Amino acid sequence: MSQNVLVFLETDGDSLRKPALEALGAGRALADGLGTQLHAVIAAPNASAVAGSARPLPADVLHVVEDAALSTSLSGPACRAVRTAATAAAAGYLIFPATVRGRDLLAVTAGALHAGAAADATAIEVIDGTVQITRPVFAGKAVQIVAARRVPFCIGTRPNAFAAPTDGEPGSVVSHELPSAGDAPAATVEEVRAPEVRAVDLTEAEIVVSGGRGFKGPENFHLVEELAAALGGVVGASRAVVDAGWRPHDEQVGQTGKTVSPKLYVACAISGAIQHLAGMSSSKVIVAINKDAEAPIFKVADYGIVGDVFEVLPALSAAIREARAG
Amino acid sequence: MKIVVCLKRVPDTTAKIKPAADGRTVDPQGVEFIISPYDEIALEKAVQLKEAGTATQVTVLCLGPANATKELRKAMAIGADDAVLLTEDRDFRDPAATAEVLAAALTELAPDVVFCGWKAIDNDSATVAGMIAARLDFAYASFVVGIEGVEGQNALRVRREVEGTEEQVLVPAPCVLTAQRGLAEPRFASLKGIMKAKRKPLETKAPADAENASDLVALQPPPPRAAGRILGEGAAGVPELVRVLRDDLGVL
Ligand SMILES: Cc1cc2nc3c(=O)[nH]c(=O)nc-3n(C[C@H](O)[C@H](O)[C@H](O)COP(=O)(O)OP(=O)(O)OC[C@H]3O[C@@H](n4cnc5c(N)ncnc54)[C@H](O)[C@@H]3O)c2cc1C
Ligand SMILES: Nc1ncnc2c1ncn2[C@@H]1O[C@H](COP(=O)(O)O)[C@@H](O)[C@H]1O
Numbered sequence: 001m002s003q004n005v006l007v008f009l010e011t012d013g014d015s016l017r018k019p020a021l022e023a024l025g026a027g028r029a030l031a032d033g034l035g036t037q038l039h040a041v042i043a044a045p046n047a048s049a050v051a052g053s054a055r056p057l058p059a060d061v062l063h064v065v066e067d068a069a070l071s072t073s074l075s076g077p078a079c080r081a082v083r084t085a086a087t088a089a090a091a092g093y094l095i096f097p098a099t100v101r102g103r104d105l106l107a108v109t110a111g112a113l114h115a116g117a118a119a120d121a122t123a124i125e126v127i128d129g130t131v132q133i134t135r136p137v138f139a140g141k142a143v144q145i146v147a148a149r150r151v152p153f154c155i156g157t158r159p160n161a162f163a164a165p166t167d168g169e170p171g172s173v174v175s176h177e178l179p180s181a182g183d184a185p186a187a188t189v190e191e192v193r194a195p196e197v198r199a200v201d202l203t204e205a206e207i208v209v210s211g212g213r214g215f216k217g218p219e220n221f222h223l224v225e226e227l228a229a230a231l232g233g234v235v236g237a238s239r240a241v242v243d244a245g246w247r248p249h250d251e252q253v254g255q256t257g258k259t260v261s262p263k264l265y266v267a268c269a270i271s272g273a274i275q276h277l278a279g280m281s282s283s284k285v286i287v288a289i290n291k292d293a294e295a296p297i298f299k300v301a302d303y304g305i306v307g308d309v310f311e312v313l314p315a316l317s318a319a320i321r322e323a324r325a326g
Numbered sequence: 327m328k329i330v331v332c333l334k335r336v337p338d339t340t341a342k343i344k345p346a347a348d349g350r351t352v353d354p355q356g357v358e359f360i361i362s363p364y365d366e367i368a369l370e371k372a373v374q375l376k377e378a379g380t381a382t383q384v385t386v387l388c389l390g391p392a393n394a395t396k397e398l399r400k401a402m403a404i405g406a407d408d409a410v411l412l413t414e415d416r417d418f419r420d421p422a423a424t425a426e427v428l429a430a431a432l433t434e435l436a437p438d439v440v441f442c443g444w445k446a447i448d449n450d451s452a453t454v455a456g457m458i459a460a461r462l463d464f465a466y467a468s469f470v471v472g473i474e475g476v477e478g479q480n481a482l483r484v485r486r487e488v489e490g491t492e493e494q495v496l497v498p499a500p501c502v503l504t505a506q507r508g509l510a511e512p513r514f515a516s517l518k519g520i521m522k523a524k525r526k527p528l529e530t531k532a533p534a535d536a537e538n539a540s541d542l543v544a545l546q547p548p549p550p551r552a553a554g555r556i557l558g559e560g561a562a563g564v565p566e567l568v569r570v571l572r573d574d575l576g577v578l
Contacts (some may be wrong), residue, residue, distance in 0.1 A: 073488045074467070075456070102488050104468050107456025114461070116422045116539025117453045130392055132543060137449045141343035142352070144449065145543040148390045153539065184463040185498035195491045201489050207577065219499070231577065237520070249489060250507055254341045255447060256507060264577055275339050279449065282548065285575055287567065293556075301554040303570055305563035315561040323578050 002090035003151060003169060005031040006039045007059070008082055010097055014046065016054045019097035019204055021164035023157045026124055028058055028165055029094045033126035039063060039089035039172070041179075043081035045071045051173060058168020067178035075105045076186050077178060083108050084176045084225075092151035093131065098158050098209060099204060100107075106154050115152040121283075122161040122261075131155075139255050139278030159204040160261050200234050202251065207233030207264045208280070210253055211241060212267020214291070214309055218246035223313040224268060230320040236260065238270045254279035269309045272297025289313070327480065327499065328383045329372045330437040332428060332455070333401055334362045335394040335449040343547045345450035351417045352545070361397045363512075364443025370512045371473060373405035374443050380475035383407050385429070385435060389427055389533055391415050402523035403515035409526070419540035421449075425457035430534035432462060438480060438499035444469055444506050459502035467497050470535035471508040 005028035010020040024040060027172035028098035031038035042051050047066040051057075063085035065125055069077040082105065086094060094113075098104040098120045110117040122143075127252050131148045133155055202208060211224035211230060213302070228235045237247040239254055240284075253260055253277040265283035270276060280286070281300055288301035298304050305312055337343065338358040361369070375381040384400040388394050389412040391450075412431055419427075427473040432440060444453035445513040448538040459466035472485035481498040487506060497503065515523075572578040 014530055059389060073449060073491065073493065076466075079460070097466045100469070102454050104456055106465060107453040108423065108460040110453060111425060111457030111460025114422070114426075116420060117457070118450070118540060119421075119453050133540075135450075136548065137545075138337070138343040138352075139447065139450060140548055145546070146540040147543050148540055149537075150539055157353060182463070185465055187465045187467045187495050187497040189493050189495050189503070191494040195490045199490060209528055231571075250487070259450070264571075264575065278339070281551075286551075286554075288554075296555070298554060300551060302552065304554055304556045305560070305567060306556060307439050307558075307560035312564065315564045316567065319564050320571070320578060321516045323568050323572055 002036070003034050003087050003092035004037045004039055004207065005034070005093045005095060006041060006086050006089045006091035007095045008097070008102065009040050009101055010099060011042060011044045011050050014050060014053065015048050016050065017099065017166065019099050019102065019157070019159040022162040023095050023097040024057070026157045026162040028251065030095070030124050030126065034236040036281065037061065039085065039091060041065065041085035043070050043078050048175070056165050056167045057170050058165045059172040061089065062170035063175045063269060064175045064217060065176070065178050072189055073101060074187055074189060075101070075108045076181060078105050079108045079112060080179050080181070083112060086152065086181060088174065088176065090100045091096060092153065094152060094154045096154065096156050096260050098156035100201065103156055105155050110154040110195045111180045113152050115154050116144050116148055116150060119156040120158045120180070123154050124155060127190065136282055137170055139259060139284040141278065158261055160206060160263060202234055202236055202253065202258045202260050205234040205260065205262050207231050208236045208253070208260050208262045209233050209266040210236035210238065210270060212238040212270030216243070221246060223300070223309060225316045227266065227268070230317045231264070231268055234265070238276050266299050267301070268313060270297055271295050272300065327381045327438045328385070328433060329381045329439045330435050331369045331372050331386045331406065332388050333369065333386050333397060334446040334448070335359050335388060335397045336446055338360045338362070339447065345547060347529045348552045349544050349546070350542055359397065361401065361437065362443050362446045362448070364445060364505050366512045367507065367509050368441035368443055369401055369404060369406065370510040371505060371512045374510060375473065375475070375490065385410065385437070386436065387428065387431055388412065389414065389419065389424060393462060395528060395530070398528055399511040399523050400515060402484065403519040404513060404514070405519065407526065409528045411530045413530050414533055418538065419509045420538040420540045421451050421457060422539035423454040423536040424455050425461060426485065426536035427533040429458050429461040432458065438481065440464065440502040442502065444504040455502055455504045462500070465497050465501040467495050467501065468504040470503045471506050471507040473509070493559045503519065
């Protein structure tokens with residue numbers, strides 16, 4: 001069976017999402033390691049336009065599936081598109097960005113293909129011709145390495161873990177029709193309530209600034225928002241804060257919230273309970289600001305300031321804005 | 327409407343995870359096991375649907391070691407009617423084989439609705455539920471935060487949350503749904519429930535044959551973090567932090 005690599009390129013409006021580009025970078029490296037071809041697929045209502053403009057896009061073959069049905073967040077139509085491309089590409093390895101949608105699509109595609117799967121990879125290597133995948137497990141408390149035994153095999157790439165390609169053009173572009181759904185009854189969307197501006201998802205953010213119970217109330221969380229804005233990051237929260245109703249559920253970082261892996265995580269007035277660490281300990285750099293020098297968060301932090309957030313945060317936000325301006 | 331809830335037995339959230347000497351499994355020393363939290367949420371919702379008359383039967387299904395009967399008894403104490411344990415003792419079951427085995431068991435159980443957690447918190451895979459749905463050709467909706475029955479139809483109306491967008495989705499049976507936080511608050515088992523659970527049927531049997539699609543090479547501790555540095559106290563630490571952000575990390 002062929003060992004070509006196929007990458008699912010998730011779109012966002014007219015462009016490709018950053019985690020999709022990272023998946024493409026991972027796919028390029030894997031195909032090069034295997035000495036096989038890299039294929040990519042764009043499946044969206046406006047797929048041709050995105051395929052024409054999104055660069056860099058270093059795939060040997062770009063598959064384009066354009067259909068209005070692909071606007072849904074349900075994975076059924078996208079799964080049919082990916083399977084069509086996988087057949088055309090003679091794909092052995094299918095790579096998906098481990099975004100919310102990408103993970104779901106990986107699962108149903110792997111199920112439909114009776115394929116193996118390794119979600120949320122942080123490294124993919126070819127060792128003696130075998131593809132090995134490294135992935136954090138137990139919310140980052142351990143790392144698992146698995147080897148694909150057979151193809152097809154589906155791999156998810158964790159956001160911020162792989163480098164996006166810097167140049168390259170598709171070698172060729174092939175368009176496909178979206179196959180119609182089978183007879184099996186499928187879920188249908190009846191109503192969508194989208195936020196006016198879709199914030200960058202925490203799990204994909206490069207910079208996350210989280211606040212904890214030390215802020216004493218929702219009225220003080222603007223300090224966290226201001227620091228996040230100054231850094232160009234996204235706001236997160238501890239469970240204590242979410243449970244108290246100060247912040248929405250989808251901002252919770254931790255074992256029962258989101259697992260984040262940003263380049264920079266700033267924990268403000270968060271004690272660093274094991275369930276919180278579970279969601280953020282694989283961040284590249286961790287900065288902690290806490291008035292208690294003994295707080296467990298300092299055990300995982302790369303840099304720390306021992307101090308009161310009500311004093312430190314305004315000063316820090318101002319200094320960052322100043323550094324940026326000058 | 328018959329519901330099967332897929333429950334996985336996993337180390338407690340507070341457990342210290344240390345790879346054992348074999349470099350493949352978790353050192354069991356001091357590790358407590360629980361029902362994976364999102365599965366527990368799914369179970370709670372299933373029991374609520376039964377109490378509301380939408381569901382007629384709630385069965386719990388687990389692929390795991392013999393001592394997972396403890397977690398299944400707990401599930402029945404919470405309100406499940408019966409349980410099936412596919413007993414095996416292996417140090418590695420990959421998602422593909424897990425889904426194959428569970429799908430085979432589900433074909434026999436013939437539920438209208440399969441509930442899963444969106445992910446199990448041990449291997450953080452979030453793949454088994456979608457794989458089961460695709461293998462069985464069941465309708466599928468993930469990240470469900472609300473469920474209601476639909477009058478006169480063998481279908482459920484669910485709310486799902488995807489990246490801040492909320493959707494209302496009509497899901498015909500048979501289907502697989504995955505639970506996200508917010509769907510339900512798990513209850514504690516009552517003493518009466520615990521007594522009743524002792525007499526509820528718990529079937530144990532061997533799982534169907536299925537081969538892993540991947541091999542486990544190693545389970546390792548996470549890469550060590552270098553010792554951290556305190557940059558200062560109070561606002562006095564700010565200039566050095568800004569310098570680090572700008573010069574060492576290049577984020578400004
Ligand atoms: C099953 C289970 C799952 C859980 N899942 C999660 C999860 O997903 N995510 C999560 O976060 N938690 C989770 N928890 C809860 C977790 O155990 C902690 O209770 C929680 O993380 C504490 O939040 P916190 O750090 O904001 O609050 P606290 O632990 O109360 O810490 C507040 C910190 O702020 C500091 N502080 C106070 N005032 C100031 C000030 N003015 N300036 C600077 N510092 C200050 C204090 O020194 C302290 O360190 C879970 C718990 C359980 C049992
Ligand atoms: N061994 C298992 N036994 C029962 N259910 C399981 C098992 N493994 C996974 N599941 C179900 O599939 C969901 C997703 O698991 P995972 O893909 O491993 O993150 C879990 O929340 C369970 O509902």
